[in-house]
Amino acid sequence: MLAIPILSFVASFLLWPAVLIKLYHWYWRRRLGLQVDYAECDGFHFCYMHRGKPGSRPSMLMLHGFSAHKDMWLGVLKFVESMQLNKKPFHLVGTSMGGNVAGVYAARYPKDLSSLTLICPAGLKYPEDSTFVKRLRDIEKTKDVHSIPLIPTTPEEMEEMLKLCSFVRFKIPQQVLDVSGASVLADALPGCQVDLLDNCGHSVVMERPRKAAQLIMDFIIRQQNSGSSSTKKLS
Known part of the structure; x- marks a missing residue:
């Protein structure tokens, strides 16, 4: 009885792998309560996922990595404004190239943010090349x-x-990126928090999703509990 479903799955995987990947993502979006939406602003077309609605607590914007260019942060600004995320400070999280974009945004618009988290950010001048x-x-x-x-x-x-x-x-x-970049941020921002994960590569969010989520949330909770809204925090 199980032979037909198994053969169907194997055939689908070999013939239409993209369809299975889309189904996998669709399933987890529904499981996590995420919705896919689109936004237009000044000629920019954004596709994003979101959950919930803005409330009394700060929102969180998470930027993925790569497939970007040096002016990508301009588009991020337009997206933030079109979604009205900057009506009150929000948490910004960026990984890899998204970390580069997040860092530039934080430097240009610090008043928009309540905290910043950079995960293996690109764009730093590393003491040692990887x-x-x-x-x-x-x-x-x-x-x-x-x-x-x-x-x-x-x-x-x-x-x-x-x-x-x-x-x-x-x-x-x-x-891909040398770990010495962590010391660059620590020296430039003495008040920041640095976490290093053993046996983990560049794609931290994919390789260690639970640990990454735990570190991000623990950092944000500590920042909120500190009660110092005038002090910017970075991890």
């Missing part, structure tokens, strides 16, 4: 764009890269 960055610098010097690491250019390279997925999780991500 292996990934060193490779990119070497490629920049040689102008050999076909050997950019982690970016396959042919089906054969993609096939070889997929073979690594069983063990690449903690090896490659750790080399």
Whole structure:
């Protein structure tokens, strides 16, 4: 009796993997009570997920990473204004490139925020280059764009890269951004809180979602309980 459902699942996975991924995301959105909406502002088209409505407590805006450009923070500002998030201070969380965007936004509009959390943020001047960055610098010097690491250019390279997925999780991500960036923020912002996770790569939110959520919420709760609304907090 189980053979048909199992075969159907395997066939769907092999023939229509994108459909299964969409169903997976749809399920968890419904399970978590999230809704997908769209917003238009000055020619910008935003797609975002949200839950609940603004209340007495600050809202939280979470920015994902990569697939961005240097002026992305302008779009974030438009989004914040169109959603009226800046009517009162809100919590801003950014990871990777989203951390870069969040950091620039916080520097430009500090009064909009009640706290800032940066997770493996890009855009810092790291004391030490990671292996990934060193490779990119070497490629920049040689102008050999076909050997950019982690970016396959042919089906054969993609096939070889997929073979690594069983063990690449903690090896490659750790080399994307060097951990020395944490000391840069700690020195520049003495009042900030720094947390380092062992055996975790660059995609902290995906690799350690519960721990990441716990650290973020503990930080926000401590900040709210401090009762000092005039002091900006960063983790």
